[in-house]
Amino acid sequence: MALTATATWSAAQALAATEPVGPVTLDERVNAVVSPLSTFLSSVIFASVPVGGVPIPLIVVWLFAAAIIFTLTFRFINISGFWHGVQIAIGRYDKPDSDAPGLITHFQALTTAVSGTVGLGNIAGVAVAISLGGPGATFWMILAGLLGMSTKFVECTLGVKYREIQKDGRIDGGPMFYLRDGLAEIGKARLGRVMAAVFSVCMVFASLGGGNMFQSNQAYQQLVNATGGASSPLAGSGWLAGLVLAALVGAVILGGIRSIANVTGKLVPVMAALYILSVLVILGLNFSAIPAAFGAILSGAFSPQGVAGGVIGVMIQGIRRATFSNEAGIGSAAIAHSPVKTRRPVTEGFVGLLEPFLDTVVICTMTALAIVITGAYTQPGLSGVGITDTAFRSVAPWFGWPLTIAVVMFAYSTMISYAYYGTRAVRYLFGPSELATNIFKVVFLIFIVIGASMNLGAVIDFSDAMLFSMSIPNIIGLYFLIPVVKRELASYRADLKSGRVKPAPQNG
Template sequence: MIDTLKNIIQEMANIAWGLPLLILLIGGGLYLIFRIEFLPFRYLGHAIAVLRGKYDNKLDVGEISHFQALTTALSATIGMGNISGVALAIFIGGPGAVFWMWVSAVIGMSTKFFTASLAIMFRGKDSNGDMQGGPMYFITEGLGKKWKPLAVLFSVAGLVGALPVFNVNQLTQAINDLLLKPAGLYYGFQSNVIIGVVLSIITSIVILGGLSRISKTASKLVPAMVVIYFIMVMIILGIHIDQVPKYFLLIFTEAFSASLYNGDAFLGGAIGGLILLGIRRGAFSNEAGIGTAPMAHGAAKTNEPIREGLVAMLGPAIDTLVICTLTALAILVTGVWESSDANGVSLTAKAFTETIPVFGKYALLLCIVVFSISSLFSYSYYGTKCMSFLFGAKHKHIYNYFYIASIMMGATTTLLMMVNLIDTFFAIMAIPTMLSTILLAPKVVKEARRYFQKLKES
């Protein structure tokens, strides 16, 4: 029965991540870049100034600051996608998969700029009359009520796509591999259940406190863990500094030869399969075009949509170009990707424990725990937003109970089953998000030109 379910979910993921979605995500993202003539990329310095609060106005509409909006979005994206997802990509595709994750990130920066700008431009009101943002609202407010089925499709897929099963699965594996097994305290299924129960309790305490508690927690935890993770990877790269140029070059050469790729072919060849793998893992890592982050950015306290778009586009750069690259290089230069049959988070853990044997695994575990738990907090917010849109704001709290219950499923099931489940629903969410973004792109371009012209004159 379980094997049949695994096969069904895997087939669903393969169908969902076919050529049409690749064209929509990458082709659509490229269209957006050229449509706005690379304009936002010229204002990255301004984006950082906005993030630092230079343009904050207490009178603006919204719930949280630009910084809190970005850290809430990043707390969802900086998680197991960066640590486990990268390892999975290298395990299947070799170093070349990293290059296509980079491509996904650069294109994703433009996509995030558009979707976050739209989340502010076309905020709607829920059944309580509270201002809300996200793809479901910019579809109905920007395109009109006749497009509501597209918004409903996004929200229904979001109820499953926001479940924390992958993060919990990999966090459980990390706790077992790095803590319980070495200490002789691992008892198989029983250990997984105990971890699931503990995570359920921690998550309940935070998410039942609402967005304010989620964003405050994320804004404190995420930056600190990014710094610790960065320092640890720098230590690993410093120890293996002679290997860094070799593997950095290999990322580029393997991207177009795919000689180390061992996954399924796509578009008739291994290179096609490698490109799809990189885009898929990149999308899982930074979520550009999926539509989750605009729900966080839509709550930002601002009346200028372009400001939030600029802040949002920093997300894929931090998430994929920096953190995923650090993880990839740590795995590659240590050689564990060739010497070990470990997969997912276990592969990353090997790189850390072999190079920094005394405290490396504990520092990595701390980062994994914080990244994963902060992801649990943010995804619950996304799920309740979808629930609120579909069934009314007074029922949104019901989602949290399903969400907490799903933590137990993530803790006690297999990696590939959870990856394929989330991949499938992310793909479904991307369809309405990207279609509506492409259709509304001219309005963002017009608003961007107005904003940047005003900026020059001030």
């Protein structure tokens, strides 16, 4: 029988209050204070109903159903719009130096958003999914990623459609604006204002959780793995690693979206290339085992063992981790895409649908294959990034260092992107108040230290709960605004067909 929220909170407090053996480190003190809250929030957001003896989190069903509905509504835009999205992202249909409103190019918008989605969810999150659900969880991650492309298309189109361009040149956009203004257009202004405020509050806390605590936690853990494990000089000093990360993040987030776009535009391609090349080495050295790995993924996805327990349990793990990784339905990416230079909102919808493909279908699948082929997920006593580290070290002991570099870079880029997301939410709630945004930035940096100091389980509970809570107001708004996206898409396709929209002239 599942614990009630009150019972879970009491149990967590009792666990946190247990007297430790030996000297108490600062990391242990931080963990004891924050873990009960993480457990309580997770029990509320991931409230479940039993199906065949397996608890099904309603929030996961909510997200997966939305992805299916958007895919069917827009006639598989995730497939039909893929190549056009690539063409727009590389500047084929919009010149970067055009006089269209906006601050950043399509490519910069994509890399800024990808830096917030392609991160440790692809490295540690995949390992968590496979360790809990077996290789079959990979299949459901891929499916969730493919369907999530349609959700991203809707979110990013609306993010640009209802953005606000301020007198000082700043651009504010994202779910809070399309919830408020989009619903007002269809006569639901009060509902829109309430949901926009709820989303903004959830966004602030999500940026503190999934946006930095999980990132700093796993970056620190991988640094420990790379420098000796339990005997590492960094062991037990997560707070110190957190301080260093906080200082590096703070140096960038004070510069705003242009600064963030410049950093991520250079950092994301480099870190993605480093990580992908490293995984390709693992797959190349184990090439003959790849067919068997795919076989394990497919058979595990539909395992008859335990009937509902085997299939549904694995499905839930795969979908949950895929959503954490690519954030389709969460709404965060619409914030990063809203400052793009374009006059047609739907163009950014096409670019946005590329994110789940890059994030989940490509990078998550490669990680999963490396973990399954090497059998790293079967090793006892490992969790999160430690599983992926074991897969990398199967090549050679030193091969954990490319992973370490990638992990730290992924974590860094994700944190600076989520700092931007959080400040946009604070700006919506409190207006153009420098005091409010600066207070948030200080709190954000403090939570980097807290995340590095905590246990992985508590961090995942808090991160997932805060991130997934954003999907409730966001998806409600998306359903109401489907007709708006349909009109934008129909108008754009008509202009493409007539020649009013044509490829931009290419230099040289």
